[in-house]
Amino acid sequence: MHNKLMVPVVAAFALMAVPAMAKDRVGYQAIAAGSLTQAEQTxxxxxxxxxxxxxxxxNLAAVYARTGRDAQARALYSDVLARDAVAMDLADGSVQSSHALAQKGLMRLSSTMASR
Incomplete structure (x- = not known):
């Protein structure tokens, strides 16, 4: 089973393609809209x-990273890596492993910290 993953240009990771009228249960729509507080609550x-x-x-790791909570983001990415990899469908039609996405998130955090 694949999980849907949407990656808007502005968000590191925003997941699950959903119809506009559907309830956003993974925070995708809120992250894409820049409503990070709403995304986190969802x-x-x-x-x-x-x-x-x-x-x-x-998604929560992406919210944490975008709101300066790098340690919390790193912990969530590490949690994903500690579990079995899951294939995820990206918005562009490609499929990536949850591990690959977590590793990319960790690399983004490392590069952000290096530039500070």
Whole structure:
């Protein structure tokens, strides 16, 4: 089973393609709109039910990274890497492993810290 992953140009990782009228349960629409507080609330609510879903961990890590909480983002990316890899469908039609996406997130955090 593949998880849907949308990667808007402005967000590091925003997951799950959903119709415009559907409830955004993974924070994608909020992240894409720049509503990071709303995205975090949505993701936190879903993680209370599904704490191990990699798309939720990756999206929350992206929110943390974009709001300067690098240690929390790093911890979530590490959590994804500690679990079995899951194939994720990207918005462009390609498929990537949850591990590859977590590693990219960690690399972004490292490059951001190096430029500070």
């Amino acid at each position: 993701i936190d609510a879903e993680r209370a039910i599904f704490p191990d879903r990699p798309e939720l961990m990756l």
